[in-house]
Amino acid sequence: MKGFNKVVLLALVILGLTIPSYADKIVVEGSTTVLPIAQKAAETFMDKNSGADISVRGGGSGVGIASLIDGNCDIADSSRPIKDTELDKAVTNGRSLKANVVAMDGIVVIVNPANKVNALTKKQIRDIFTGAISNWNQLDGPDDKIVVISRDSSSGTFEAWGTLVLEGSKVRADALLQASNQAVATTVASTPGAIGYVGLGYVTSSVKAVDVDGVKASKETVLTNKYPIGRPLFMYTNGTPQGLAKEFIDFILSPDGQKLVDEEGFVPLK
């Protein structure tokens, strides 16, 4: 009997050691678009909760969702809704993926302030970025060559632009590729014939935002889906989030977390 008690005691000790260490560590993986939000939120959250250990990594939306389905991460960052094939695989693996919307991504088309063009259609923008339109006079503007400024192919914004505006077509070969939203804004501000795109948080008075399909980009028009170049950003969990994953997502949805979303150039939900 004494032996049995020792075994029970040992089991309880092991359980006691295991539960906190499991509960206090989560892995967040996926979209490079959502990555800055997840990283900033994780840093802030861990500063406030010294026992929490949140590991954040990129890889892309598909990688994150596959990792969640395989049980290799706790939260999958995604800049797109889950695909049917991924849902089928999740069901086969006994997973029930739950979508948690944490922010919106609104991409604003900007031109040099001296440019007289104030509004474009999505098709015109696509034609500009693929090379079918190359001079502003084709759009009732001045006789100036259009200088296309794009994000480089490693950015999530570039990926979103390709999906939402270019619809799979390629950016014209002579586009100037920039590594950040800020670099795009700075280049457009200093180049008279330039056109580029940035996150909503990067629009300043040094550039002019262009209406798209007659809709002005704003937090409200992005949140209400009226602005055509916007999309929700997700953190998928296996079922309703629990434990540290729940606390982390709750933090991102809190006023402090949504402030971080705003600071990273995305559209907060609140």
Add this chain to the structure above:
Amino acid sequence: MKKRFLTIIVAVLFLGLASLSAQAGEIDILLNKLVEKGILTAGEAQQIGTETKEQIKADIAKGTDSSLPSWVQTIKLKGDFRARYQLDHTAKSHADQNRGRVRLRLGMEAKANDKLNVGIGLATGKDDATAIDKDTARSTNQTLGNGFSKHPITLDYAYAQYTPLSWSTITVGKFKNVLWEPGDLIWDTDINPEGGALQLSGKFNSNLDWFINSGVLILDENSGDGDDPTMYVTQGGTNFKFNDKVSLKSAVSFYTTSGVKNRALDGTVGTNSKDSLGNLLNEYDTITPALELTIVDPFKALNVGFLDIPQISLFGEYVTNPRIKDGKNANGYMGGVKFGAAKIANKGDWQAQYNYGLLQKDAVLDILPDSDRMGGKTDMFAHEAIFQYGLGKNTYLALDYYQGRVLHGTQSARQIAHVVQVDWNVKF
């Protein structure tokens, strides 16, 4: 507190509405109304609307959505149509053959439960009524003509697939080939083998996946004979990602046959070694190493417009049949390159490919190779060039050109043969 309560009520109402109608547009309209009335903020409406739609999708995938009949949620349909012009030309032959051909395939997959699926595929093509017909397994083409006659639809595949664990799948019936091959030197992609297969897959780490495919494939059935022609296959392979841009997939396959020697198989094109009665002289135990190296954005750093190619792949495979004791006429190989889009999904996507393949007489069973490459024969070599271009979503044009000849035979038989295929493909 009041707002939070209202949010919960609205969410519940919408979930109920979604279950009844599954009309996402109606959800958006109602959410917008609630935003206008100040009951919800725009962000809350976005959150509820999007998460509700995602939940409906998840419920349908699980077959638990109450708004749709269960058969709708558990059955998926897919298919494709292809119209082809084909020219067959042989040097010195003045009888070019011009053909208009169509292919229609319709597939259905039904979910019996979370672990068990059933797949059924119908396609144009010939059935197996004729004992020896080289096209029955290797083609789903229907040649047009014959006085506007009706054409048959055949059973292309029918299988049950059991997934007891996330890393294992068991398939029984007539199913899509479970073996990975970078080209179609050994297996015509139209062949759907029959028998049973076991597939295992997993990860060594985040950069290295592994897979094992094996199967018992029934080649022929002879009444009153316990030693029916059968093929046993095992393939082991890995997919290694060096980084986000470069990956290498490789595999080694082992095949062994039983009951093939001293028989003539259905579907043979008669190029394997055979006796005077037309029966095969050998069993076929083949070893096949294969690999494919893929590089994404290979010339991006050069920043030259016309070199902005999304992806380039180099591939190759080798086959040898150690059952042939003198080692003569027992080998084959293929090497090639393809570049462009990984797949043709949208307008403007393109992909070009070139490959060269050679199969000696007894490298593989002659019921298996691609029927477009020298009629599916062994004892031949051929060059192939393919160009595909996306016309729009789910539709593309393809131009396929083969040039080759047999390795042995009379001078007349060894004339260069040309095949040109122009295809219009539509997927649905």
